[in-house]
């Protein structure tokens with residue numbers, strides 16, 4: 187029979203194990219991240235309409251494309267300024283900042299979810 191004390195102790199042990207696991211997961215080596223670059227000729231790239239040079243996007247086929255949109259300005263791009271490529275979180279591959287695909291989400295204020303202040307329950 188499990189006593190209340192044993193149950194509480196087991197909760198603590200489980201939590202400690204989870205914290206340790208999380209800490210290990212966060213210290214994954216950089217090699218765990220994708221290092222391969224997405225190439226235009228790959229099937230997934232073709233399906234997504236990916237082009238390394240955004241100015242070469244077929245504007246008839248991809249009417250969504252607007253001049254000036256690039257991976258560097260995409261909400262899903264994780265790259266530092268000046269780097270040759272960065273991680274695309276949609277493709278989970280490295281892409282060039284000058285690229286573009288149909289998933290492009292410009293980094294604009296309306297793409298960022300903002301928490302709204304709760305409405306006042308009573309008005310005076």
Ligand code: SF4
Nearest residue numbers: 257260263274287290
């Ligand atoms: S999702 Fe964004 S960063 Fe990824 S390839 Fe498409 S445009 Fe580039």
